[in-house]
Amino acid sequence: MATTTPFFLITLLFSFSFLTSVTFSRTTPTTTTSPLDVTSALVRVTQILDILNGHSDFQPFAQETIQQSSLDSSSFSFSFPLHSRELLNKTQHKDYKSLLQARLDRDLTRVNSLVTKLQRALKKEEVKSADNQVLTQGGKLSAPLVSGESQGSGEYFTRIGVGSPAEQFYMVIDTGSDVNWIQCEPCVDCYDQSDPIFDPSSSSSYESVSCESRQCDQLEVSACSRDRCLYEVTYGDGSFTVGTLMTETLSFGKSGYVEKVAMGCGHDNEGLFTAAAGLLGLGGGSLSLPEQLKATSFSYCLVDRDSNKSGTLELNSPVPSDSVTTTLSKSSKTNTFYYIGLTGFAVGGHPVQIAESTFELDKSGNGGIIVDCGTAVSRLEIEAYYALRDAFRSQTGNLKSTRPYALFDTCYDLSGLSTVKVPTVSFIFYGGKYFDLPAENYLIPVDSDGTFCFAFAPTNSSPQIIGNVQQQGMRVTFDLSNERVGFASYKC
Known part of the structure; x- marks a missing residue:
């Protein structure tokens, strides 16, 4: 026993140290500004149109x-x-x-579908006897x-x-x-x-x-x-x-x-x-x-x-060691959605003034924020969205503003520019852990001419949603056995 105990203790301490570095890393943002490659984004715009319009023989699989x-x-x-x-x-x-x-x-329909699904779960007994009951005789x-x-x-x-x-x-x-x-x-x-x-x-x-x-x-x-x-x-x-x-x-x-x-x-x-x-x-x-x-x-x-x-898509894959992790939970009313422990956002390294309770799931199954691969644009509670948007606007006075487009109310004319620096947008998770988003995950092109818009939107319905625009290019790991979700950059 005397010969094995020191090795066990060393191993235990090393394991704890490793888990601590993974779980509690990045309590400050790594950057205050992020480069947006305007040229590359517009090249991809041209390429996808060529594929869709039959000007390319690309086959996915x-x-x-x-x-x-x-x-x-x-x-x-x-x-x-x-x-x-x-x-x-x-x-x-x-x-x-x-x-x-x-x-x-499609995205609006998707969001409405998730909201409807949640409301059905919250009123499950009513739905069973409602007009959309589909069982028929025979x-x-x-x-x-x-x-x-x-x-x-x-x-x-x-x-x-x-x-x-x-x-x-x-x-x-x-x-x-x-x-x-x-x-x-x-x-x-x-x-x-x-x-x-x-x-x-x-x-x-x-x-x-x-x-x-x-x-x-x-x-x-x-x-x-x-x-x-x-x-x-x-x-x-x-x-x-x-x-x-x-x-x-x-x-x-x-x-x-x-x-x-x-x-x-x-x-x-x-x-x-x-x-x-x-x-x-x-x-x-x-x-x-x-x-x-x-x-x-x-x-x-x-x-x-x-x-x-x-x-x-991977099953039974480990959480990458450089992931920023937070809690993963489900509602007592429905097991389908993955709720995460988000407490707020930072812009340019400065936390946005949003109450932490904004993203909490209550006992009745309302509130909370989920991660969803089928929704494109992240939806935030109205006041949280305004706070995030205004913080971003206040730090982009050097960029040329242009008129809103569709559900996007904050847009910029970046035509003629190859690369611009924009304030970094970061998730803040429980424990004050930051995860910095790349610029292309929140400032996206809306035309071929160089118009880019801030890709978040407000909602007055539950649940709030982290969409796939904000997730693109990162490895998102759902650690089901440990009830954690991890975000790691550039893992495609």
């Missing part, structure tokens, strides 16, 4: 070799690429303003015929294999959803997608889920037909997917495959995620992909939406 080995759910880890939605759904746009307006329209599911073409939940997608033998499909990822699903034959009504629609009869690993199963019981809305569990997922704009709950084998490229993943086999799907085949739910609910795979963590790195490069 080629067919990938599937690794024929099963992943052990207790120890597996894997990574697969992510792209922004425009590279899959190549809708032509006459100019960048047209593209941006389409994004902002154990069938029906849904309102409302167009969902404006639904904006699918901002990033990946490519995975479904079934045995595996067929590869483009799938949207979504931290604001729990149920995984894919469009299935026979289709009652399916929207257009890039790949052939999945045919469960061609897969030897397809199994329908019984009505008495744990997975069926975990659905928010379900019914039973011939001992098959039927499901429906509806979204805030009236879009929906309806079908049979199944278990299938999912293949993750060169990482291997996982068997018996519960997901919806959607036979009637209205307006969602045009071009993609379905959705991978990364939320905190029991049917989400991380929860089903018993993942201890997952992380992603979201590339600039104007970039033709890819980021990655």
